[in-house]
Amino acid sequence: xxxxxxxxxTISTNSGSSGPQTLDPRPQTPGPPLLxxxxxxxxxxxxGQDLHVLRGVDITVGQGEWVAVLGSSGSxxxxxxxxxxxxxxxxxxxxxxxxxxxxxxxxxxxxxxxNRHVGFVFQSYHLLPEMTALENVLTGAMxxxxxxxxxxxxGEAKRRAIELLKRxxxxxxxxxxxxxxxxxxxxxxxxxxxxxxxxxxxLADEPTGNLDTETGKQIMALITELHQQGQTIVxxxxxxxxxxxxxxxxxxxxxxxxxxxxx
Amino acid sequence: MRFLLFFMYKLTxxxxxxxxxxxxxxxxxxxxxxxxxxxxxxxxxGGFLDVLQTSAKQLTGDVIVLSRSLTGFAYYEEMIDQLExxxxxxxxxxxxxxxxxxxxxxxxxxxxVIGIEPGGFSKIVRYEETLQWSTQDMLASYGLDGAQTxxxxxxxxLKALATRLDPMAGNHPAMVIGVEVNPWADRDSQGGYDFSxxxxxxxxxxxxxxxxxxxxxxxxxxxxxxxxxxxxxxxxFLEVDQSQVFIRIDxxxxxxxxxxxxxxxFDPESGEELxxxxxxxxxxxxxxxRGADGYSLAEVHTAVQDQVDVFTSxxxxxxxxxxxxxxxxxSHIINAVKxxxxxxxxxxxxxxxxxxxxxxxxxxxxxxxxTRDIGVLRAVGASQAGVMSLFLGYGLAVGVVxxxxxxxxxxxxxxxxxxxxxxxxxxxxxxAHYTWCAAGGALxxxxxxxxxxxxxxxxxxxxxxxxxxxxxxxxxxAWISLDQVEDLAYKxxxxxxxxxxxxxxxxxxxxxxKVKFYDALFIVLGAILSSVIGALIPAILAARLDPVxxxxxx
Numbered sequence: 001x002x003x004x005x006x007x008x009x010t011i012s013t014n015s016g017s018s019g020p021q022t023l024d025p026r027p028q029t030p031g032p033p034l035l036x037x038x039x040x041x042x043x044x045x046x047x048g049q050d051l052h053v054l055r056g057v058d059i060t061v062g063q064g065e066w067v068a069v070l071g072s073s074g075s076x077x078x079x080x081x082x083x084x085x086x087x088x089x090x091x092x093x094x095x096x097x098x099x100x101x102x103x104x105x106x107x108x109x110x111x112x113x114x115n116r117h118v119g120f121v122f123q124s125y126h127l128l129p130e131m132t133a134l135e136n137v138l139t140g141a142m143x144x145x146x147x148x149x150x151x152x153x154x155g156e157a158k159r160r161a162i163e164l165l166k167r168x169x170x171x172x173x174x175x176x177x178x179x180x181x182x183x184x185x186x187x188x189x190x191x192x193x194x195x196x197x198x199x200x201x202x203l204a205d206e207p208t209g210n211l212d213t214e215t216g217k218q219i220m221a222l223i224t225e226l227h228q229q230g231q232t233i234v235x236x237x238x239x240x241x242x243x244x245x246x247x248x249x250x251x252x253x254x255x256x257x258x259x260x261x262x263x
Numbered sequence: 264m265r266f267l268l269f270f271m272y273k274l275t276x277x278x279x280x281x282x283x284x285x286x287x288x289x290x291x292x293x294x295x296x297x298x299x300x301x302x303x304x305x306x307x308x309g310g311f312l313d314v315l316q317t318s319a320k321q322l323t324g325d326v327i328v329l330s331r332s333l334t335g336f337a338y339y340e341e342m343i344d345q346l347e348x349x350x351x352x353x354x355x356x357x358x359x360x361x362x363x364x365x366x367x368x369x370x371x372x373x374x375x376v377i378g379i380e381p382g383g384f385s386k387i388v389r390y391e392e393t394l395q396w397s398t399q400d401m402l403a404s405y406g407l408d409g410a411q412t413x414x415x416x417x418x419x420x421l422k423a424l425a426t427r428l429d430p431m432a433g434n435h436p437a438m439v440i441g442v443e444v445n446p447w448a449d450r451d452s453q454g455g456y457d458f459s460x461x462x463x464x465x466x467x468x469x470x471x472x473x474x475x476x477x478x479x480x481x482x483x484x485x486x487x488x489x490x491x492x493x494x495x496x497x498x499x500f501l502e503v504d505q506s507q508v509f510i511r512i513d514x515x516x517x518x519x520x521x522x523x524x525x526x527x528x529f530d531p532e533s534g535e536e537l538x539x540x541x542x543x544x545x546x547x548x549x550x551x552x553r554g555a556d557g558y559s560l561a562e563v564h565t566a567v568q569d570q571v572d573v574f575t576s577x578x579x580x581x582x583x584x585x586x587x588x589x590x591x592x593x594s595h596i597i598n599a600v601k602x603x604x605x606x607x608x609x610x611x612x613x614x615x616x617x618x619x620x621x622x623x624x625x626x627x628x629x630x631x632x633x634t635r636d637i638g639v640l641r642a643v644g645a646s647q648a649g650v651m652s653l654f655l656g657y658g659l660a661v662g663v664v665x666x667x668x669x670x671x672x673x674x675x676x677x678x679x680x681x682x683x684x685x686x687x688x689x690x691x692x693x694x695a696h697y698t699w700c701a702a703g704g705a706l707x708x709x710x711x712x713x714x715x716x717x718x719x720x721x722x723x724x725x726x727x728x729x730x731x732x733x734x735x736x737x738x739x740x741a742w743i744s745l746d747q748v749e750d751l752a753y754k755x756x757x758x759x760x761x762x763x764x765x766x767x768x769x770x771x772x773x774x775x776x777k778v779k780f781y782d783a784l785f786i787v788l789g790a791i792l793s794s795v796i797g798a799l800i801p802a803i804l805a806a807r808l809d810p811v812x813x814x815x816x817x
Contacts, residue, residue, distance in 0.1 A: 079811075082811050085642070087641065087642060087810045087811050087814075088809075088810075088811045107646065107647065108646055111641075111644050111645065111646040111649075112644065114641075114642065114643065114644045115643060115644020115645075116644070120642045120643070122642075122814065126635065126638070126639045126642070126814065127639075128276070128636050128639060128640075129636075130276065130279040131275070131276075131279060135275060139640070139643055140643040140644060142275065143640075143643060143644045143645055143649070144644065193643065197644075
């Protein structure tokens with residue numbers, strides 16, 4: 001980990017937004033900036049209407065920081081996460097990682113960015129149903145390795161996948177397919193999959209959204225533990241309680257971000 | 264290298280999709296059936312072509328020098344000597360051909376009479392291999408076997424007699440006729456012949472019409488000769504086997520007035536005999552040539568043609584004969600079968616395009632079904648090319664699995680085609696009858712046993728008694744059905760048997776049952792390619808999916 005560029009302001013918010021209360025703009029544990037989002041705009045054309053979902057979003061995420069983006073349903077939280085992860089492209093703006101705007105990279109480099117520097121955790125888990133828990137976790141590592149490199153990397157990747165599954169409490173269920181796992185277990189597999197290539201930043205999209213309260217707490221405990229071990233996390237959620245664990249809370253409203261302070 | 268970069272997860276996914284999804288299995292099944300269908304068709308049609316070509320070559324050697332006239336050409340001995348000096352030529356032998364009539368058992372049949380030098384002829388064509396009857400066949404027809412009557416007198420060794428065209432008895436020349444020239448020839452259901460109906464040892468009258476060198480009938484009129492049939496031949500070429508007879512060349516030359524003649528020379532003015540004699544050289548219709556090993560047919564043909572050109576230039580009065588390869592000579596038949604093979608193969612390949620459509624449909628459905636998975640793969644770093652090659656690899660896997668299974672099926676079917684056809688012709692009805700009888704017996708057993716056992720069925724003992732009764736009555740019912748009405752099986756077989764190949768109708772005894780390696784390889788590779796082509800459009804669609812939309816796909 002640790003691909004950050006020059007130190008910038010750790011936090012920047014869209015001053016024109018009318019979000020909830022703005023508290024201390026400084027994070028509790030500021031680190032060197034890892035990821036910078038600048039003036040990000042995204043439109044959707046749905047049903048003949050032009051929806052301006054993101055209207056000039058700016059964020060800087062420090063290394064080892066946990067940023068929670070709060071917002072109501074349809075506010076553009078997931079869109080922001082997809083843009084940060086290089087899954088989607090904005091109409092305007094940049095996401096700078098390692099001093100380079102990811103949207104100016106060629107397609108293969110963006111794919112590599114998603115594979116090596118970013119780990120996605122989705123609300124609906126999105127595990128591959130044909131694969132076992134272990135194989136799901138290994139997918140990212142397999143994509144990373146060439147067929148020639150895989151024999152040498154396979155042992156190490158498998159050890160890491162097993163270690164991750166044990167770490168998320170699924171040491172006994174590695175050979176189970178997703179259909180044989182509970183929702184919480186699936187989300188743990190998804191987290192392990194996101195971490196297999198030791199990404200610089202974990203992008204979590206409503207990670208507890210499909211889980212009951214108790215299981216949600218367990219998943220949050222796991223994410224908190226990862227953060228305590230130094231993992232940079234950007235999480236989107238609509239649940240303020242969940243977001244309370246983050247270092248910083250940002251509110252996405254009317255396509256713009258406003259700052260909130262971690263409790 | 265980028266392709267290889269994505270190979271691992273694709274291989275894992277492909278293997279899992281193939282194992283756990285029904286769609287790809289149906290696609291592989293379609294590829295398998297289409298591959299098997301084309302291989303079977305090409306193998307059988309190619310087999311027919313091979314049999315035809317082998318038979319044709321067997322009858323003529325490699326190259327033939329053919330007179331343009333029924334009256335033949337002279338100086339053939341000199342031509343043969345010169346041809347045999349060519350390194351491209353292994354052997355050459357003269358042949359006289361004429362249209363004739365044979366009268367056998369009071370039946371008169373039109374034939375093509377072939378006069379041969381037995382020794383030289385056998386060096387060029389596999390004449391001996393075509394001979395149908397051995398002395399053992401003759402003895403067997405008398406209810407004897409070889410051990411009881413050995414040693415067999417040479418004058419009754421049918422193959423030796425036919426090979427040398429030696430007379431069997433008396434002074435009549437020997438003759439070998441095609442099996443179907445014999446008007447009494449009768450084939451059994453397997454396409455075989457019975458010696459009892461053969462013409463061997465029978466005396467036949469051969470009639471030919473001698474022609475002058477100008478092609479007019481001679482003043483002598485038709486020539487007759489009695490001949491004894493010492494054997495029959497079966498070349499596998501129906502046209503030949505129902506029209507050709509072999510006799511010694513010297514006998515035929517004499518009958519046709521094509522033999523060497525010496526005559527006294529007279530002074531046309533005084534009428535006095537002059538010293539010396541006028542010689543009219545013997546003539547033949549054809550010279551058959553066998554090429555030397557290591558030379559292609561074209562090389563032999565060219566060498567012979569050049570030599571014949573040189574030869575005819577030295578004999579200005581001689582009409583240059585034609586020089587043809589065996590392929591050219593029988594092109595009218597071989598090309599017809601070749602065209603037929605090509606056309607049938609083409610039609611089946613068109614039909615096989617259904618496999619491409621099947622693969623395309625299956626894969627399109629798979630892309631729809633796996634849209635979200637595609638989004639997930641993109642999210643964890645798979646590229647567009649990676650996703651595309653995943654589906655192409657998937658198509659490749661379906662093609663490999665389907666075509667190899669198709670190859671195995673085709674080989675199994677082709678290798679056992681004759682047995683399958685025999686079973687369909689002779690046992691289909693019998694098997695159906697047995698199945699029905701057994702099922703009927705079991706049904707009767709079930710009804711009777713159930714009725715008897717019904718009152719006791721609620722107890723374990725009652726159920727056991729009922730089961731025993733069912734079994735017993737079922738077995739008895741099946742036995743009675745099978746034993747008492749067995750003749751029904753044969754009647755039924757007569758009704759529902761399926762004879763796809765009737766050896767009595769076709770001239771080959773067996774359906775060709777060889778699969779050619781390169782044909783099979785070409786078809787398997789074609790099937791794999793078709794499968795990949797079928798997967799191409801779905802693969803492109805999968806690669807072009809927007810990952811965000813794919814992740815949201817419901």
